[in-house]
Amino acid sequence: MPIKYKFNILAALKEKGYSSTRLRNEKIFGESTMQKFRTGEMVSADNIGRLCELLDCQPGDILEYVPDNNIIHNN
Secondary structure (H helix, E strand, O other): OOEEEOOOHHHHHHHOOOOHHHHHHOOOOOHHHHHHHHHOOOOOHHHHHHHHHHHOOOHHHHEEEOOOOOOOOOO
């Protein structure tokens, strides 16, 4: 996937006072979303929006495009 997180999402949330337990107990993110953060998988745009709200940032502060050199371009 050519889009990845720029940093450890769960660590950044923890720095802001959102432990994994709090995120689950307050139903901020479900366990499947938390697991995606752990493994670097992409989450929905709604969850990216929620992250931006909690971390007080923009999507571009969280995500980055990494070119995939294995893609063949047709000209």
